[in-house]
Amino acid sequence: MENKSNPMIQAMESNGLRITSQRRWIAELFSVSTGFVLPRQVHAYISERLPGVSYDTVYRNLRLLTEINLLEQFDFPEGVRFKLRCGPDHHHHHFICMKCQRTFPIDFCPLDSGIVLPESFRVISHKFEIFGLCNSCTASKGGSKNG
Amino acid sequence: MENKSNPMIQAMESNGLRITSQRRWIAELFSVSTGFVLPRQVHAYISERLPGVSYDTVYRNLRLLTEINLLEQFDFPEGVRFKLRCGPDHHHHHFICMKCQRTFPIDFCPLDSGIVLPESFRVISHKFEIFGLCNSCTASKGGSKNG
DNA sequence: GTGGATGCAAATTCTTTGCAAACCC
DNA sequence: GGGTTTGCAAAGAATTTGCATCCAC
Numbered sequence: 001m002e003n004k005s006n007p008m009i010q011a012m013e014s015n016g017l018r019i020t021s022q023r024r025w026i027a028e029l030f031s032v033s034t035g036f037v038l039p040r041q042v043h044a045y046i047s048e049r050l051p052g053v054s055y056d057t058v059y060r061n062l063r064l065l066t067e068i069n070l071l072e073q074f075d076f077p078e079g080v081r082f083k084l085r086c087g088p089d090h091h092h093h094h095f096i097c098m099k100c101q102r103t104f105p106i107d108f109c110p111l112d113s114g115i116v117l118p119e120s121f122r123v124i125s126h127k128f129e130i131f132g133l134c135n136s137c138t139a140s141k142g143g144s145k146n147g
Numbered sequence: 148m149e150n151k152s153n154p155m156i157q158a159m160e161s162n163g164l165r166i167t168s169q170r171r172w173i174a175e176l177f178s179v180s181t182g183f184v185l186p187r188q189v190h191a192y193i194s195e196r197l198p199g200v201s202y203d204t205v206y207r208n209l210r211l212l213t214e215i216n217l218l219e220q221f222d223f224p225e226g227v228r229f230k231l232r233c234g235p236d237h238h239h240h241h242f243i244c245m246k247c248q249r250t251f252p253i254d255f256c257p258l259d260s261g262i263v264l265p266e267s268f269r270v271i272s273h274k275f276e277i278f279g280l281c282n283s284c285t286a287s288k289g290g291s292k293n294g
Numbered sequence: 295g296t297g298g299a300t301g302c303a304a305a306t307t308c309t310t311t312g313c314a315a316a317c318c319c
Numbered sequence: 320g321g322g323t324t325t326g327c328a329a330a331g332a333a334t335t336t337g338c339a340t341c342c343a344c
Contacts, residue, residue: 186334202334203336207335226333
């Protein structure tokens with residue numbers, strides 16, 4: 001591992017969190033993967049590197065990291081998934097590959113397109129995602145294995 | 148009840164389903180509510196009219212009705228919710244009130260706005276929802292009670 | 295009458311919590 | 320050393336399943 005320079009580690013530090021090896025591996029996973037992962041996949045990944053890590057530690061950290069805005073949570077049919085939160089520098093949406101779960105930015109926001117709502121409605125948030133198959137997964141029946 | 152003319156009942160019949168009183172009340176609920184409801188809310192609603200109805204009957208029917216495309220399922224943070232599926236006559240999206248869970252159609256689809264994706268990407272589906280407060284819920288702190 | 299639907303109860307799966315021991319700073 | 324974090328084990332919540340009984344057609 002040895003990822004002193006991992007920005008997620010730095011963000012954890014600046015939030016006053018202690019850097020344990022469990023957290024180091026979580027940071028490593030999310031800095032490598034560009035997709036949405038299931039808690040059980042996170043646990044599996046860490047288990048390989050750190051045998052004996054417990055499920056609840058993974059859950060606790062996923063929740064914690066989501067609360068401090070380092071991770072982003074998304075409810076999929078098979079359960080909740082997490083991914084590294086995109087920087088606040090520019091608002092965008094995502095194309096999400098249904099096979100490999102990788103995400104690709106879409107620089108277009110439907111809210112900028114002159115949607116008309118009743119005056120009294122107050123917009124708080126919005127979601128826009130496109131689901132499909134990315135280039136690698138369209139090409140090969142097998143597809144990419146990124147989780 | 149006596150809702151022979153309820154289109155959801157008719158759709159159930161044409162799918163070969165038997166019309167039980169449990170299903171009649173489920174149809175009644177979804178024809179009255181324009182919003183997303185939680186399974187436990189469905190169960191509560193039916194329990195009031197049909198004491199003793201079991202949770203698993205509600206679940207089984209929600210799943211079944213979703214499979215035959217009469218209901219639409221949506222994953223909210225508090226859990227999965229269901230609502231009557233909009234007819235296939237015209238594609239649209241929704242404004243969803245975060246207080247009363249009612250939905251309001253938005254006649255705008257971001258996919259029609261010239262979004263550019265890599266050639267090789269294959270679009271399978273998409274989601275676009277705006278979350279906020281509807282007029283009744285913006286007006287009164289209390290808001291509407293529709294579930 | 296018969297096959298589909300229900301209710302019950304128990305099993306699964308996912309997620310959370312309490313607490314003592316271990317560990318980071 | 321002191322306060323955080325972890326692992327364990329158990330509790331909770333949501334959802335599913337097996338099976339005998341019941342009921343719509």
